[in-house]
Amino acid sequence: MTEAPVGSVLIGGPTASGKSALAVALARALGGAVVNADASQVYADLAVLSARPSVEDETVAPHRLYGHVDGAEVYGVGRWLADATMVIKDLSGTAEPGPQERKAGRSTPIFVGGTGLYFEALTTGLATVPEVPADVRARWRSAPPAELHGALARLDPVMAARLRPSDPQRLTRALEVIDGTGRSLAEWQRETTPGPIPLARALRIVLSPDRAVLDGRIATRLERMMEQGGVDEAARLAARGLSPSLPVMKAIGVAHFAAFAQGGISRAEALERARLDTRRYAKRQSTWFRNRMADWIHVASEAALDVAMQEIERRGVG
Structure with missing residues (x-):
């Protein structure tokens, strides 16, 4: 069966692996736009410490969802997905492209970042969990990591059975949800809405650099x-x-x-x-991508551009 053409490019991988450089190179080649999928790079306060793209990079290709959130805000995956969905609609719209966007590239968003949850939401959807009260969120995010799994086992045995004790981020989220909503995250996940990026039309790449x-x-x-x-x-x-x-x-x-x-x-x-x-x-990022995104193309950083261009040439863009 013929594969669908590439409608979007998704680039994940650990910090400092060269993701942004790859995204800019592909944006230049495709006339596309680079869209942030990193939870730190959304904050206006973290231009340097999150290694946001340089002014030079932004002159090569449009960049979206970078530095648009104040540090006083809690900006979670739900808000990011809503913003990303609007960007996708904008890039595939009929409005005249900007000076760095060819019309053919407007349907080629290039998502790049190291936040695995963002990519999962983008491709498989997101449970419509109500906003968790700030005091509940703060309580669990300040709890000792060693106590999280035991607390979840008492409050939500279903989610505790699904999660490893060594996964504090997901344990914390499950605790926030059961405590803040009275329902297990497992129940909310059964009501998941589909993601805006069809897997069949996405070129999905994980950079896997040598550890040294x-x-x-x-x-x-x-x-x-x-x-x-x-x-x-x-x-x-x-x-x-x-x-x-x-x-x-x-x-x-x-x-x-x-x-x-x-x-x-x-x-x-x-x-x-x-x-x-x-x-x-x-x-932790590498482990996430290796375990949760095993069906993506995992490639050494130095070979990633060639591999991506070969896939795009083979499948076409559309």
């Missing part, structure tokens, strides 16, 4: 962040006095760079702590 190479890229990126204003950015964010439970305050580098700015730790210590946090985060 990735570690080196992480260290280099953190040094660059330090040199390009990351410390000032962290200090400004800390000065806002926002709740430490907010996602923006938990972004990698914020706490350590702010501590350095305040004289609490040395520059070397800030970099080393941020490096270790980033390595652990990259490992």
Whole structure:
């Protein structure tokens, strides 16, 4: 059976793996637009510390859903999916394209990021869970990770049986939902609405860099962040006095760079702590994509552009 042409490109992978560079290269080739699928890069407060695309990248191709959310907001997967759906409609509309968008590329959004939940929502849909009260969310997000699975087993045995004790992000979400809505996340998931990207028309790529190479890229990126204003950015964010439970305050580098700015730790210590946090985060991302997105094309970073272009040439764009 003939495969459907490529209607969208989805690029996932761990932090510092080269996702953004690949997205820009494909956007240039297709006349498409780069759409953010990373939970940190949505925040206006994190231009440097989230490694948002540069001004130069944004002159090559349109970029959407970057830096459009204030750090005081809790911006979850539901809001992102609603925003992404509007972007998809816009890019496939009949309005005249902008100066960097050829008309043929308006139906080729290129989603890129490291947030697996965003990609799942985009392709398989999202349970229509009501907004969880802020106090409930804060309570579970500040709970010790070692206690999460036991708490979920008491409150929601069905979800506890589905989730590993080593998966604090999903455990926390399940606890928020059962506590905040009175219904198991499993019940809400049975009412899932379909995602806006048909799997058959998506080119799905996961970058899988060599671990040693990735570690080196992480260290280099953190040094660059330090040199390009990351410390000032962290200090400004800390000065806002926002709740430490907010996602923006938990972004990698914020706490350590702010501590350095305040004289609490040395520059070397800030970099080393941020490096270790980033390595652990990259490992979790890689595990997510390997386990949850096994049917995507997993490819080494340096070969990804060639592989993607070969797939696009084979299937066509439409």
